[in-house]
Amino acid sequence: MTTPPYDHDALWIKARLFVNRALDPGDASFDERALWAALALELLAKAALARISPLLIAVPTEEGVNLLIAAGVIDGSARFTSVPAKTLFARCHKAFKPFNEKQAQAIVHARNEYIHGARPGFTDIPAEAWWPRYWAQAVILVNAMDRQIDDLVGTTRVATVESHLEQNAKNIEHRLEMLVARAQQRLSLAQSGNLPARLAAEWARQADLTAGLGQSSAATCPACQSQGLLEGEQVLNAEPHVEKISEDDFDVWMDLQIGADYFSCEECRLVLDGYELLKQAGLATEFADTGDYADYMADEYGND
Amino acid sequence: MAQLEDAQMAARQGGWSQLEGNLDLLRFAAARVGWEEVAMRSTESALSQLVPVTRARAHRYSISAVCGMSEQPLHTDGAHMPNPPDLVVLTSVGTSTTPTLLMANAAVGDGVDEAHDSLRAGVFMVTNGGRSFLATAFSPNGLRYDPLCMTPCDARARRAAAFLADRRGLAIRFLWDRPSRMLIIDNTVTMHARAAVDVGDEGRMLERVAFRTRTPNP
Numbered sequence: 001m002t003t004p005p006y007d008h009d010a011l012w013i014k015a016r017l018f019v020n021r022a023l024d025p026g027d028a029s030f031d032e033r034a035l036w037a038a039l040a041l042e043l044l045a046k047a048a049l050a051r052i053s054p055l056l057i058a059v060p061t062e063e064g065v066n067l068l069i070a071a072g073v074i075d076g077s078a079r080f081t082s083v084p085a086k087t088l089f090a091r092c093h094k095a096f097k098p099f100n101e102k103q104a105q106a107i108v109h110a111r112n113e114y115i116h117g118a119r120p121g122f123t124d125i126p127a128e129a130w131w132p133r134y135w136a137q138a139v140i141l142v143n144a145m146d147r148q149i150d151d152l153v154g155t156t157r158v159a160t161v162e163s164h165l166e167q168n169a170k171n172i173e174h175r176l177e178m179l180v181a182r183a184q185q186r187l188s189l190a191q192s193g194n195l196p197a198r199l200a201a202e203w204a205r206q207a208d209l210t211a212g213l214g215q216s217s218a219a220t221c222p223a224c225q226s227q228g229l230l231e232g233e234q235v236l237n238a239e240p241h242v243e244k245i246s247e248d249d250f251d252v253w254m255d256l257q258i259g260a261d262y263f264s265c266e267e268c269r270l271v272l273d274g275y276e277l278l279k280q281a282g283l284a285t286e287f288a289d290t291g292d293y294a295d296y297m298a299d300e301y302g303n304d
Numbered sequence: 305m306a307q308l309e310d311a312q313m314a315a316r317q318g319g320w321s322q323l324e325g326n327l328d329l330l331r332f333a334a335a336r337v338g339w340e341e342v343a344m345r346s347t348e349s350a351l352s353q354l355v356p357v358t359r360a361r362a363h364r365y366s367i368s369a370v371c372g373m374s375e376q377p378l379h380t381d382g383a384h385m386p387n388p389p390d391l392v393v394l395t396s397v398g399t400s401t402t403p404t405l406l407m408a409n410a411a412v413g414d415g416v417d418e419a420h421d422s423l424r425a426g427v428f429m430v431t432n433g434g435r436s437f438l439a440t441a442f443s444p445n446g447l448r449y450d451p452l453c454m455t456p457c458d459a460r461a462r463r464a465a466a467f468l469a470d471r472r473g474l475a476i477r478f479l480w481d482r483p484s485r486m487l488i489i490d491n492t493v494t495m496h497a498r499a500a501v502d503v504g505d506e507g508r509m510l511e512r513v514a515f516r517t518r519t520p521n522p
Contacts, residue, residue, distance in 0.1 A: 021458050
């Protein structure tokens with residue numbers, strides 16, 4: 001029997017091969033290595049999702065051929081189509097926190113432009129900045145498959161990957177420091193009336209900095225200590241809450257635990273976009289909110 | 305049966321062991337302890353009769369098609385299968401002056417040095433008609449290597465192939481000097497190969513049965 005295209009072990013070993021090619025010694029340019037690495041990232045995402053269920057990587061069509069093949073109901077692996085990278089990464093973002101969909105999409109976008117467009121190089125980001133961002137996402141997918149970096153790159157290359165991961169952690173720290181410092185500086189200049197004219201006009205416009213995500217909660221701004229807004233969409237837990245208002249009347253709602261993805265502050269205009277920055281800033285990565293009962297529960301049966 | 309299990313344990317420890325006896329009785333004892341016989345081709349039986357053939361007369365996709373009567377490359381049996389057998393039993397019909405080369409534990413190591421890291425991390429294309437797949441030479445299930453059906457796909461796989469080819473000089477020669485000799489090879493750690501067929505020994509015949517004695521790791 002040929003290997004099914006949704007076989008997570010086969011996807012995993014192909015990802016290993018592509019990572020090997022990205023890291024093998026020799027004359028290959030950074031562009032070529034990044035290309036192999038980007039291809040490997042998509043395979044890692046597919047492997048991680050397919051390991052949970054092959055249905056997660058099958059394109060849902062009207063007649064359901066891909067879903068039926070992935071479910072093992074019909075044969076026909078030659079006809080199997082898997083979802084595009086964008087969909088894979090969106091699903092990984094929901095399934096494997098703190099996988100950053102935007103970072104992964106940026107990698108794949110660069111890959112597509114490099115292959116199909118006129119861009120001469122893979123990315124404008126220098127290699128020493130690109131690899132830390134890459135490995136930060138790849139390692140999340142490796143862990144999602146209950147494996148270690150050693151399993152992906154081999155023992156002798158673990159140190160290289162770990163140094164990139166350390167660099168990424170430093171980069172996040174520096175980025176947060178930079179964003180907070182800039183927000184504090186901007187606020188100070190605005191309050192003292194010393195903002196340059198163009199910036200003062202922008203400041204006066206009071207743009208909506210929120211992300212418009214489904215759920216939100218107040219949180220103290222790490223830059224100016226004012227009240228900012230944490231936002232998120234992923235429901236981590238939902239429990240019904242029932243309160244008796246009167247003899248015959250009840251109020252019912254859902255207590256939700258939401259995964260935070262975004263913070264903004266109207267006062268100093270600080271924006272922290274992404275789980276890693278929230279965590280680095282010491283903000284809550286989950287928050288409580290409420291939701292409509294009807295959105296989560298079907299009507300209960302009663303003997304009346 | 306005790307003799308069979310002792311021979312198996314000795315093979316696990318040393319890479320191979322030998323037994324005096326009859327292959328039919330061994331197969332019977334193996335079936336009683338639950339060993340699964342493994343055919344090398346889906347269209348053939350588990351019992352193979354190995355006779356030297358010229359390249360022209362060999363099966364199109366076989367070691368003999370490449371090597372003919374010359375020395376074979378060191379290899380593990382069933383490397384072309386997703387789950388190779390873990391034990392291979394060879395016995396000679398009569399005696400033979402052509403030895404079988406054995407190289408045990410070539411892949412054993414802690415994985416930190418380049419060679420062993422390459423065995424574990426280098427990826428090969430394993431060709432088997434329309435059922436090709438990717439694999440490393442070494443995995444939790446042990447060694448898988450046959451240079452005639454495995455093509456290195458990256459630098460580490462090329463290094464692994466070179467390392468294993470280099471082990472040839474360390475191989476020992478197992479002699480088929482008694483008709484009742486049986487060679488039990490731990491196919492997860494030991495490579496083997498037929499030496500170049502001795503002049504006058506062209507009629508030699510070995511019989512082989514391969515077994516899966518345990519469930520492979522995922």
